[in-house]
Amino acid sequence: MAYKTFVTLMLLSLLASSALVQAPGAAPTAAPTKSPASPTPSPTKAATPPTASAQAPTVAPPVSAPTTSPPASSPSKVTAAAPTGLAPTSSPPAPLGPSAGVSAGEAAVSEGGGLKLFVFGDSYADTGNFEAVKRPGNPFNYPLGMTWPGKPAGRPSDGYVLTDILALFLNTSAPPTYSLWEKNSSAAESELKNGMNFAFGGSGALTTWENVTLSVQLRQFKQLVESMVFTPSDLQDSVAVLSSVGNDWGYFFAINNRSVVGGEDYMKKVRTSILEFLEELSEMGIKKVLTNLVITSNISVLDNHNKLLKEEIDAFAKRDCMKMVVLDYDNLLDAAKAMYDQEKGNTDDDCCRLLPQYVSNYTMFCGDKDESGNKVYTLCQDPAQYFHFSRGHLSHDGWKKMNTVFLESKILDPLRS
Ligand SMILES: *[C@@H]1O[C@H](CO)[C@@H](O)[C@H](O)[C@H]1NC(C)=O
Ligand SMILES: *[C@@H]1O[C@H](CO)[C@@H](O)[C@H](O)[C@H]1NC(C)=O
Numbered sequence: 001m002a003y004k005t006f007v008t009l010m011l012l013s014l015l016a017s018s019a020l021v022q023a024p025g026a027a028p029t030a031a032p033t034k035s036p037a038s039p040t041p042s043p044t045k046a047a048t049p050p051t052a053s054a055q056a057p058t059v060a061p062p063v064s065a066p067t068t069s070p071p072a073s074s075p076s077k078v079t080a081a082a083p084t085g086l087a088p089t090s091s092p093p094a095p096l097g098p099s100a101g102v103s104a105g106e107a108a109v110s111e112g113g114g115l116k117l118f119v120f121g122d123s124y125a126d127t128g129n130f131e132a133v134k135r136p137g138n139p140f141n142y143p144l145g146m147t148w149p150g151k152p153a154g155r156p157s158d159g160y161v162l163t164d165i166l167a168l169f170l171n172t173s174a175p176p177t178y179s180l181w182e183k184n185s186s187a188a189e190s191e192l193k194n195g196m197n198f199a200f201g202g203s204g205a206l207t208t209w210e211n212v213t214l215s216v217q218l219r220q221f222k223q224l225v226e227s228m229v230f231t232p233s234d235l236q237d238s239v240a241v242l243s244s245v246g247n248d249w250g251y252f253f254a255i256n257n258r259s260v261v262g263g264e265d266y267m268k269k270v271r272t273s274i275l276e277f278l279e280e281l282s283e284m285g286i287k288k289v290l291t292n293l294v295i296t297s298n299i300s301v302l303d304n305h306n307k308l309l310k311e312e313i314d315a316f317a318k319r320d321c322m323k324m325v326v327l328d329y330d331n332l333l334d335a336a337k338a339m340y341d342q343e344k345g346n347t348d349d350d351c352c353r354l355l356p357q358y359v360s361n362y363t364m365f366c367g368d369k370d371e372s373g374n375k376v377y378t379l380c381q382d383p384a385q386y387f388h389f390s391r392g393h394l395s396h397d398g399w400k401k402m403n404t405v406f407l408e409s410k411i412l413d414p415l416r417s
């Protein structure tokens, strides 16, 4: 129970974070939303009494969460999450080293031969776009990437993110980022055989604190296809990934004065935009897609959204004969966290935690220092003991545990066949 609670809080923060990254200060400009019309919201419950810990996010910290619940919460953790990212380089090093320990699953991947991953969405999947674009002169710092590859790698984790786990599962390597390609195409060239990663931390289907929406990411992709960087046959044999964990809601909630009023209409627009995106992928010739439902944090607007989204995606997949895998993070994260806790003890916290005064400051990340050179975070002794690394993003070992859940449930198998 306690753990359940915690998870809820954490998820809230994840949402927030999912946004990951946020943009700083920016006042959220555009509000996509419309005015509140109606639906009332349901207040979700916050699981535990949130005590407030540090700061309450007032209005809209960028990343902050979508939550309905009171800001900071309880006991531990759960702060908002912001993404982190790490790496200086933009390009993903070789993703998963074998060493990493994730076992790829015995599965017999078919004849090698260049499976490409085309990755879209938010920080759960971003391997360097946010960092390259938003922190050009100040790349992510240690301890991001400390577990793998041993230095910051553009990811909001001490190691892997979702993209790395998938690459491992599919016996390919994490693809280069679009920002690397834009900056220096010859540096990305040798990795194009692995596809490309357009995912951008903090982004959503609609505009959030970040403007690299799904349609912007799709446009980037289409341009590369038009210029034959990727061919139709590349697309046919590829797997596309759309990670959309909760930034749309996080942003809506923040700019809507933390009220869920109007949320149903807003999420309807989000679904429309996701379905349009999927249909475009289908038209381009992509046949296999991995996507997910949002982390609901027990917010009823989001539960309803997930239900409708799943129905719409199922209908679309059937109509277009797509192989679609839709991850239900509420359940999968719960399952992975439960396994993790069983092995490691309760780890309801981030390994790398921002000091209270920086929790709502989304220009600051794990690894950063203030003007006087003081760290703005505290770091745990051993990241392997933590399911989450920073601002609600899973740790390297947290993702490996998710991989175990993926393998045991066989949920990703359709992507391999
Ligand atoms: C994975 O890919 C490598 C290189 O492309 C290939 O040698 C190996 O046989 C593949 N493994 C499986 C399980 O397909
Ligand atoms: C671009 O990448 C290539 C290959 O890694 C490298 O040789 C070249 O110096 C890079 N150019 C710039 C401007 O960084």
Ligand SMILES: *[C@@H]1O[C@H](CO)[C@@H](O)[C@H](O)[C@H]1NC(C)=O
Binding pocket: 211, 212, 216
């Ligand atoms: C996003 O915003 C940045 C400035 O914040 C701007 O330079 C860029 O052109 C915008 N991108 C899009 C796709 O609107």
Ligand SMILES: *[C@@H]1O[C@H](CO)[C@@H](O)[C@H](O)[C@H]1NC(C)=O
Binding pocket: 257
């Ligand atoms: C936002 O909510 C707070 C507290 O719920 C309220 O005092 C404030 O007037 C609201 N602001 C707007 C712009 O609705």
Ligand SMILES: *[C@@H]1O[C@H](CO)[C@@H](O)[C@H](O)[C@H]1NC(C)=O
Binding pocket: 004, 005, 008, 045, 047, 298
């Ligand atoms: C979500 O809400 C339901 C109904 O109020 C409650 O029973 C359940 O424990 C909550 N789940 C979490 C994770 O808090």
Ligand SMILES: *[C@@H]1O[C@H](CO)[C@@H](O)[C@H](O)[C@H]1NC(C)=O
Binding pocket: 024, 025, 361, 362, 363, 364, 370, 371
């Ligand atoms: C975040 O922290 C930095 C360093 O202390 C400070 O310069 C900046 O103004 C803060 N930003 C916000 C939005 O509080």
